[in-house]
Amino acid sequence: xxxxxxxxxxSSLLVVAGSSLLVFVIMYLLPGDPVDSLIDPSSATPEQIAxxxxxxxxxxxxxxxxxxxxxxxxxxxxxxxxxxxxxxLPKIVEHFPATLALAAASALLSVVAGVLLAVLSAVxxxxxxxxxxxxxxxxxxxxxxxxxxxxxxxxxxxxxxxxPAMGSDGWRTLVLPAATLGLIGAGFIVRxxxxxxxEVVNEHxxxxxxxxxxxxxSVMYRHALRNALIPAVTMIGMLVGEMLAGAVVIETVFSRQxxxxxxxxxxxxxxxxxxxxxxxxxxIVYVLxxxxxxxxxxxxxxxVRRAA
Amino acid sequence: MERxxxxxxxxxxxxxxxxxxxxxxxxxxTIRRGETVCLVGESGSGKTIxxxxxxxxxxxxxGRIAGGRIRLDGLDLTALSQNELRSLRGKKMAMVFQExxxxxxxxxxxxxxxxxxIRRHETRSKKEAWEHAVSLLARVGIPExxxxxxxxxxxxxxxxxxxxxxxxxxxxGPELLIADEPTTAxxxxxxxxxxQLLQELKEEFRMSILxxxxxxxxxxxxxxxxxxxxxxxxxxxxxxxxxxxxxHHPYTRGLLDSVAALDTEKGEKLRSIAGSIPSLSAxxxxxxxxxxxxxxxxxxxxxAPPLISRNGRAAACWHTDKLLxxxxxxxxxxxxxxxxxxxxxxLAEKNPSASPFESPEASPDLFQVSGLRKFYRLKGSLPGxxxxxxxxVDDVSFAIRRGETFGLVGESGSGKxxxxxxxxQLEKATAGRIRFGDRELTGLRGAALREVRKDMQMxxxxxxxxLDPRWNVGDIIGEPLRVHERLTASEKKERVARLLESVGLDxxxxxRYPHEFSGGQRQRIGIARAIALSPxxxxxxxxxxxxxxxxxxQVVNLLQELQEKLGLTYLFIAHGLQVVRxxxxxxxxxxxxxxxxxxxxRELFLRPAHPYTKALIASIPSADIGAKRERIAxxxxxxxxxxxxxxxxxxxxxxxxxxxCKEEEPELRTIGSEHVAACHYPL
Numbered sequence: 001x002x003x004x005x006x007x008x009x010x011s012s013l014l015v016v017a018g019s020s021l022l023v024f025v026i027m028y029l030l031p032g033d034p035v036d037s038l039i040d041p042s043s044a045t046p047e048q049i050a051x052x053x054x055x056x057x058x059x060x061x062x063x064x065x066x067x068x069x070x071x072x073x074x075x076x077x078x079x080x081x082x083x084x085x086x087x088x089l090p091k092i093v094e095h096f097p098a099t100l101a102l103a104a105a106s107a108l109l110s111v112v113a114g115v116l117l118a119v120l121s122a123v124x125x126x127x128x129x130x131x132x133x134x135x136x137x138x139x140x141x142x143x144x145x146x147x148x149x150x151x152x153x154x155x156x157x158x159x160x161x162x163x164p165a166m167g168s169d170g171w172r173t174l175v176l177p178a179a180t181l182g183l184i185g186a187g188f189i190v191r192x193x194x195x196x197x198x199e200v201v202n203e204h205x206x207x208x209x210x211x212x213x214x215x216x217x218s219v220m221y222r223h224a225l226r227n228a229l230i231p232a233v234t235m236i237g238m239l240v241g242e243m244l245a246g247a248v249v250i251e252t253v254f255s256r257q258x259x260x261x262x263x264x265x266x267x268x269x270x271x272x273x274x275x276x277x278x279x280x281x282x283x284i285v286y287v288l289x290x291x292x293x294x295x296x297x298x299x300x301x302x303x304v305r306r307a308a
Numbered sequence: 309m310e311r312x313x314x315x316x317x318x319x320x321x322x323x324x325x326x327x328x329x330x331x332x333x334x335x336x337x338t339i340r341r342g343e344t345v346c347l348v349g350e351s352g353s354g355k356t357i358x359x360x361x362x363x364x365x366x367x368x369x370x371g372r373i374a375g376g377r378i379r380l381d382g383l384d385l386t387a388l389s390q391n392e393l394r395s396l397r398g399k400k401m402a403m404v405f406q407e408x409x410x411x412x413x414x415x416x417x418x419x420x421x422x423x424x425x426i427r428r429h430e431t432r433s434k435k436e437a438w439e440h441a442v443s444l445l446a447r448v449g450i451p452e453x454x455x456x457x458x459x460x461x462x463x464x465x466x467x468x469x470x471x472x473x474x475x476x477x478x479x480x481g482p483e484l485l486i487a488d489e490p491t492t493a494x495x496x497x498x499x500x501x502x503x504q505l506l507q508e509l510k511e512e513f514r515m516s517i518l519x520x521x522x523x524x525x526x527x528x529x530x531x532x533x534x535x536x537x538x539x540x541x542x543x544x545x546x547x548x549x550x551x552x553x554x555x556h557h558p559y560t561r562g563l564l565d566s567v568a569a570l571d572t573e574k575g576e577k578l579r580s581i582a583g584s585i586p587s588l589s590a591x592x593x594x595x596x597x598x599x600x601x602x603x604x605x606x607x608x609x610x611x612a613p614p615l616i617s618r619n620g621r622a623a624a625c626w627h628t629d630k631l632l633x634x635x636x637x638x639x640x641x642x643x644x645x646x647x648x649x650x651x652x653x654x655l656a657e658k659n660p661s662a663s664p665f666e667s668p669e670a671s672p673d674l675f676q677v678s679g680l681r682k683f684y685r686l687k688g689s690l691p692g693x694x695x696x697x698x699x700x701v702d703d704v705s706f707a708i709r710r711g712e713t714f715g716l717v718g719e720s721g722s723g724k725x726x727x728x729x730x731x732x733q734l735e736k737a738t739a740g741r742i743r744f745g746d747r748e749l750t751g752l753r754g755a756a757l758r759e760v761r762k763d764m765q766m767x768x769x770x771x772x773x774x775l776d777p778r779w780n781v782g783d784i785i786g787e788p789l790r791v792h793e794r795l796t797a798s799e800k801k802e803r804v805a806r807l808l809e810s811v812g813l814d815x816x817x818x819x820r821y822p823h824e825f826s827g828g829q830r831q832r833i834g835i836a837r838a839i840a841l842s843p844x845x846x847x848x849x850x851x852x853x854x855x856x857x858x859x860x861x862q863v864v865n866l867l868q869e870l871q872e873k874l875g876l877t878y879l880f881i882a883h884g885l886q887v888v889r890x891x892x893x894x895x896x897x898x899x900x901x902x903x904x905x906x907x908x909x910r911e912l913f914l915r916p917a918h919p920y921t922k923a924l925i926a927s928i929p930s931a932d933i934g935a936k937r938e939r940i941a942x943x944x945x946x947x948x949x950x951x952x953x954x955x956x957x958x959x960x961x962x963x964x965x966x967x968x969c970k971e972e973e974p975e976l977r978t979i980g981s982e983h984v985a986a987c988h989y990p991l
Contacts (some may be wrong), residue, residue: 103567204410210365212425213398217392223413230415302415302460 140187153167715892
């Protein structure tokens with residue numbers, strides 16, 4: 001078991017290294033010179049441009065830049081912002097808790113609402129609750145967040161005035177963004193777990209359980225659900241990626257603090273080191289979460305545990 | 309004896325997309341205390357539905373009891389609510405299922421699932437329930453029960469799981485045990501062990517058993533009474549001895565013939581029931597069996613016969629009397645036939661060179677296999693380290709002659725399917741040589757291998773999984789032609805039509821899709837595909853095991869007919885020994901990757917030399933009720949091929965094993981003419 005986890009951890013490290021490399025290459029291939037965003041190329045002298053390029057280190061050969069980049073990453077140095085020379089990592093760390101709160105709240109919401117709806121709809125198939133679940137599933141995966149977010153904003157804060165429209169102080173500001181983002185996750189989970197439940201309910205062992213005289217509640221919640229969750233758990237790991245990507249839009253729509261907001265601003269300002277830093281940071285978070293999911297997987301499914 | 313279960317005029321409907329379907333109509337049967345009643349019939353006859361109606365599990369499957377009463381110990385089960393039923397299920401009546409591998413929840417331990425049941429019905433502490441479960445596991449013959457309690461279902465073998473399932477069913481001391489095909493998914497050796505266990509437990513727990521089976525041999529072995537179902541109605545019911553001696557319904561007679569015929573020697577045409585069981589949505593008028601019945605008259609076509617009781621038994625047939633006189637008349641002529649047959653066999657044995665397939669210039673062997681090995685490296689083991697292999701086939705040498713059928717038998721895990729696949733080069737041998745005709749197969753690659761493939765084809769076990777559901781039958785059968793021969797569309801169509809006709813199907817079926825056919829018909833399609841390129845050799849891996857007995861007989865007849873017409877050579881792999889005996893000229897017996905005995909079919913059954921062969925033969929349940937066999941059912945289960953026992957691999961289960969068997973591996977030695985066995989102490 002420990003060996004299996006170590007193996008997974010090692011491969012996670014490789015994924016982080018690979019994605020850092022990919023980000024570096026993409027940034028390098030982007031059209032335009034990073035210097036352009038700092039000074040107006042039409043008014044600057046060639047000497048000024050050259051000296052700025054030297055300052056930024058982009059005049060060095062590619063492999064030197066790459067080695068420098070990885071060397072600094074290993075020391076936790078994510079580079080400096082082009083705009084104000086602030087170091088990138090402390091800024092990310094400062095704003096990450098807000099994004100974490102948003103991601104955690106929406107993940108919690110999607111798992112609780114998604115699993116609950118899925119089970120109810122599988123147990124009461126073709127009843128009204130099943131219809132509701134299917135609608136949530138459809139809306140969740142098909143509505144873009146910038147649209148559903150604005151819709152929720154209009155209804156609950158503009159018209160009804162129940163919740164604040166923007167800001168990131170206190171739990172009340174978290175409700176609408178988390179609901180918007182959670183709807184996507186809930187949509188995916190409802191569809192997935194519902195299908196998986198409907199499959200499990202047709203397994204032979206369900207007949208055995210009923211023939212033992214167990215109540216429907218035990219059959220459904222203690223046995224069927226646990227089996228149905230096995231494929232869903234992997235998906236919950238992947239949802240974290242969705243949440244991080246969604247945060248970029250949501251934090252902008254609801255004017256929240258967070259790394260999504262940082263990256264959105266940095267993209268508009270062509271502040272490449274910041275963009276690069278946030279992406280690498282997100283990759284690390286994503287890989288860590290999936291590592292945890294893999295470990296928890298083996299606790300839910302004994303077959304995985306024993307095979308390891 | 310007091311009546312425990314009484315079913316009166318039970319009718320069951322199913323809601324389907326096409327409306328209501330009547331799956332059972334007016335089924336009546338009773339089970340007395342301590343009695344074993346067997347429910348027999350082909351698949352689709354309503355056996356499982358009857359058992360699920362008793363447990364009222366139908367309610368969960370769109371089923372509805374449309375009429376009739378089910379009384380258990382005086383309690384009307386049809387009138388109870390699901391809540392009331394729950395306290396009876398698992399307590400007063402319990403059930404054992406067909407697929408032990410799928411019947412347990414895979415994510416909880418065996419112990420958890422046993423304790424859960426016990427505590428559902430009895431107020432015991434966790435510790436008491438746990439101890440009770442351990443004692444149950446020990447009682448059903450599971451070694452090291454305390455360890456098993458903590459294991460997950462996936463970690464136990466099928467036989468062990470079925471024992472655990474029985475322990476589960478017994479956990480609250482039920483009065484009625486329903487066993488739905490409890491041994492169908494198991495090897496014959498394990499089947500014999502489980503049947504014996506059920507009988508012992510019946511006495512010990514003073515239960516009644518309702519056993520559902522398609523295998524009349526099992527019914528003959530353990531039933532007090534037998535109820536025969538056909539298309540949702542009772543065709544006949546009678547005390548077992550009487551039913552097997554004198555069936556009163558032509559359907560029962562047909563089933564018995566299909567089974568009994570398999571005991572006969574090769575060459576004879578099997579009696580089978582023509583056609584297949586009707587679909588519930590298209591039931592014929594009158595007697596449901598009339599389209600398949602040799603006695604059918606106009607009356608049968610128009611009027612459904614009632615179930616008429618006489619002398620403690622009942623049958624639903626207008627022509628029982630005709631059937632009985634016909635049976636009596638046949639008995640005399642049958643004896644003559646047998647005498648004639650044995651004479652023929654003696655002649656054939658005296659004159660072995662009379663085989664029509666032997667040509668002077670070619671070697672008589674189509675396949676020559678020497679020192680064949682197939683090992684699979686175990687996952688997680690490092691390359692280069694010894695012993696971390698599954699030795700699926702381990703040093704096997706034998707030959708298959710031109711035009712013969714070579715049968716291969718053994719328990720699952722013995723390596724028979726692997727051997728077949730390696731012969732066809734579907735998997736590469738680890739070591740050893742295979743000669744096919746005058747070519748060495750083991751070195752062939754690419755185009756040369758594809759060329760040889762034309763001569764070697766295969767028929768698969770599962771008629772459902774082996775045909776692409778999105779291709780029509782014409783394309784399925786025509787695919788090998790497309791790959792290997794350049795034919796125009798009309799030539800191909802013509803060939804497919806002829807192939808369909810040669811397997812007894814209508815040429816117009818070419819445009820239909822696999823789902824429109826029954827299992828037996830699909831197997832015929834698979835056979836047509838296998839013979840499309842006029843191969844020399846066909847591997848039939850469990851080709852009839854998935855079919856009902858009546859249909860098995862039809863397919864076996866077809867295979868024999870094609871062999872004669874096309875001069876085919878077969879390797880016939882099966883766990884059903886009777887079928888192998890009927891089809892094969894010679895039989896090889898495999899155990900843990902080794903061929904332990906090879907002999908002509910008749911010789912093998914009359915004088916088995918290896919104790920394993922003898923045990924396999926003894927494990928076959930016989931539908932001949934007069935011949936209650938001595939039970940030397942094999943103890944234990946086949947060991948893992950990753951760590952085969954030292955010396956003779958069979959020594960751990962062999963009643964005759966000595967110290968020598970433990971140390972020295974026996975070589976194949978000649979026992980008689982064409983008869984070899986690998987045993988230090990041949991029988």
